[in-house]
Amino acid sequence: MRSAGPPILVFVVLIAVWQAACRLLEIPRFLLPAPTDVVEAWIENRESLLGALVSTFLSALIGFGAAIVVGMSIALAMSQSKLLERSIFPYAVLLQTIPIVAIAPLIVIWFGAGMPAVVVIAFLISLFPIITNTTAGLVSTDHNLVAMFELYNASWWQRMVKLKFPAALPYIMTGLRISSGLAVIGAIVGEFIAGIGGLRGGIGYVITSAAAQIKMPYLFAAALTSSILGIAIFILVSFVSTRFLRHWHESAIRREL
Amino acid sequence: MAVARPGGTPAVKPSPLGESLISIDRVGKTYANGTIALEDISFDVRDGEFVSLVGPSGCGKSTLLRMVAGLGPITSGTMLVEGLSPKAARQEKADTAFVFQDANLMPWRTVMGNVELPLELRGMEKIARRAQAAEALSMVGLGDVQKSYPRELSGGMRMRVSLARALAAHPRLLLMDEPFGALDEITRQRLNGELLRLCALANWTCVFVTHNVFEAVYLSTRILVMSARPGRIIAEVAVPLPHPRVPEIRTDPEFTRIVREVVSLLGSATDAHEED
Numbered sequence: 417m418r419s420a421g422p423p424i425l426v427f428v429v430l431i432a433v434w435q436a437a438c439r440l441l442e443i444p445r446f447l448l449p450a451p452t453d454v455v456e457a458w459i460e461n462r463e464s465l466l467g468a469l470v471s472t473f474l475s476a477l478i479g480f481g482a483a484i485v486v487g488m489s490i491a492l493a494m495s496q497s498k499l500l501e502r503s504i505f506p507y508a509v510l511l512q513t514i515p516i517v518a519i520a521p522l523i524v525i526w527f528g529a530g531m532p533a534v535v536v537i538a539f540l541i542s543l544f545p546i547i548t549n550t551t552a553g554l555v556s557t558d559h560n561l562v563a564m565f566e567l568y569n570a571s572w573w574q575r576m577v578k579l580k581f582p583a584a585l586p587y588i589m590t591g592l593r594i595s596s597g598l599a600v601i602g603a604i605v606g607e608f609i610a611g612i613g614g615l616r617g618g619i620g621y622v623i624t625s626a627a628a629q630i631k632m633p634y635l636f637a638a639a640l641t642s643s644i645l646g647i648a649i650f651i652l653v654s655f656v657s658t659r660f661l662r663h664w665h666e667s668a669i670r671r672e673l
Numbered sequence: 674m675a676v677a678r679p680g681g682t683p684a685v686k687p688s689p690l691g692e693s694l695i696s697i698d699r700v701g702k703t704y705a706n707g708t709i710a711l712e713d714i715s716f717d718v719r720d721g722e723f724v725s726l727v728g729p730s731g732c733g734k735s736t737l738l739r740m741v742a743g744l745g746p747i748t749s750g751t752m753l754v755e756g757l758s759p760k761a762a763r764q765e766k767a768d769t770a771f772v773f774q775d776a777n778l779m780p781w782r783t784v785m786g787n788v789e790l791p792l793e794l795r796g797m798e799k800i801a802r803r804a805q806a807a808e809a810l811s812m813v814g815l816g817d818v819q820k821s822y823p824r825e826l827s828g829g830m831r832m833r834v835s836l837a838r839a840l841a842a843h844p845r846l847l848l849m850d851e852p853f854g855a856l857d858e859i860t861r862q863r864l865n866g867e868l869l870r871l872c873a874l875a876n877w878t879c880v881f882v883t884h885n886v887f888e889a890v891y892l893s894t895r896i897l898v899m900s901a902r903p904g905r906i907i908a909e910v911a912v913p914l915p916h917p918r919v920p921e922i923r924t925d926p927e928f929t930r931i932v933r934e935v936v937s938l939l940g941s942a943t944d945a946h947e948e949d
Contacts, residue, residue, distance in 0.1 A: 560777045563744055567771050568794045568842075569764050578793075582781045663822045664780035 449633040454640065457633035464622065465641050472603050472618035473645060475531055479538025480599035484592070486539075487546030494547070495554035495580075512544040516602075520609040530616060534606035541602030542595040549591025553584025586665050589657035596653045600646045619645070692720045694846055694878050695741060700750035702736055709903040710736050714750070716897060716906060723872065723879045725889035727935060728899030729942060734882045735774075735850050737904070741880065742771045742848055754846070767795070770839035772849040776831035778823040784810065784834050785819040791842040809841040810834075812871060829860040833867075840871065847872070847879045853888065862920070865891055869918055886935045890928060891918060896935055900942040908938045 431451050437443065438450035445453060458465065490508070494501040516537055523533045557580050565575050607620020617625075619642045626635040661668035695718040702711040710733040718724050726734040739745045740752060743759035754762035754769065763769055770791075778787045785803065788810055792802035810816050813833040823831055832852060839847060853861040865888060872879060883889050889896050890912055898908040912931055914922060922928050 558777075560773055560775070561779065563739075564771070564773070564777055565794070566744060567742060567763065567769075568791045569767065570794045574794055578790075579779070582779070585781070664824055669824070 446632050453633040454636045458637040468619045468622045475534040476599040476603040479535045482539045483542040491550035494551045508547050524610045530612040533610035537606030538599045538602035542599040545594040546591045549587045553587025557583045596649045693717045696753040698751045703748045712903040723893045725881045725893040725896045727889050729901045732899045733904030768845040770844035772852045774851045776835040788838045806841045809837040813837045847877045849881045890931050898938045
């Protein structure tokens with residue numbers, strides 16, 4: 417917990433400065449709400465915000481889950497043959513570069529507005545890092561270990577499960593860390609462009625409607641809530657990553673120097 | 674001792690009539706890009722022998738060893754291991770163990786997890802294979818680190834785990850590719866002694882690649898000297914020193930004479946290459 421001290425201190429100082437600046441310089445609330453205004457708005461609207469949080473979290477989670485399943489399957493296929501890799505990779509890149517905003521109407525028509533479309537958008541945005549990182553991991557197995565498995569007449573399946581997959585875990589975890597954040601962003605952006613209003617609208621809807629009504633403190637409160645969601649998911653994935661890697665991978669080992 | 678072969682006696686060194694485990698006849702290796710790695714290699718290895726391959730760096734000795742293990746294709750000549758092609762021998766008889774230059778352990782598995790791997794791949798069930806692996810670990814003196822991870826061990830300990838893994842499957846033939854090269858001299862000499870002790874107990878046949886001449890003379894019954902690339906066998910040196918070896922033998926005059934002979938052969942091998 418010693419490591420949490422400095423950032424917390426910085427946070428407290430920033431909040432204090434922000435609060436003081438707003439009050440002393442008499443900045444209008446619609447330009448920059450003071451921290452107290454934000455907290456007030458948060459408490460006042462906590463039910464809708466929490467409901468929105470749950471909705472966005474669910475969409476992000478389902479989209480992320482689908483990206484893991486589909487992404488890792490594609491990566492597995494790509495790792496098996498150079499030909500497959502070369503054939504599929506350009507399409508994966510295409511996926512990455514398509515402006516979601518442009519194809520949003522198409523997604524809405526195909527999958528239906530609201531949660532279905534939001535999940536698809538979260539899926540599309542978080543898919544690419546999982547594919548690339550998992551593929552990189554699966555093709556980077558130490559060739560001496562591969563030789564050893566061949567020496568003991570291991571089957572394809574044994575090699576995949578006992579060697580390639582565990583060896584690829586550090587790469588996979590990196591991909592998951594990146595993608596989890598993207599899934600959250602994807603869900604919120606999805607809610608902007610393909611969401612429906614009301615209770616099931618999620619944080620994206622809250623932000624859009626607060627902006628439209630120029631309820632700045634509420635807007636800030638919503639943005640804060642979405643950050644908390646992003647941070648929570650990141651911490652969760654990091655925790656899982658450390659759990660898997662802590663015995664052996666440099667990135668997860670705490671060393672005394 | 675469970676690992677001794679039935680009917681085999683420990684500390685028996687080869688009789689000239691021992692069965693030929695490896696037969697290599699005019700074997701060559703040419704890579705796809707035309708580089709000739711090995712040329713016209715012929716020798717036999719008999720049951721119970723300890724043969725060292727010594728040669729300058731890049732002479733192809735590691736490549737040759739891998740071919741014996743069935744890990745690399747032979748481009749000319751014939752090679753038989755236990756009467757079969759190396760690959761068939763590996764798949765059907767599974768009597769060969771290979772120890773790599775570095776310990777080659779899976780960092781995500783514990784020591785036990787690493788040692789039991791060959792048995793696991795073979796389909797042995799958990800209790801039996803754990804017992805066999807534990808036995809191998811205690812033979813190398815690492816019975817108490819079963820639950821440790823490779824990163825927690827020193828280089829020498831990791832190499833011993835690698836040895837235990839090779840041992841666990843009760844091989845007949847042990848192929849070793851400069852296994853002690855990365856270790857300090859003291860650990861290296863100690864592991865040399867351990868290796869000989871285990872060889873005597875389990876009656877293994879060993880083919881050992883090294884470029885440390887002292888190590889080769891200490892361990893072997895016979896040394897094959899290779900030339901620089903393209904690798905050829907230029908000489909065979911018998912090592913008639915008594916078994917079991919004692920560490921003092923390293924200062925014995927006969928030992929020194931053999932070392933000097935091998936060194937001068939190696940020297941001529943490198944010189945010949947430089948003249949080309």
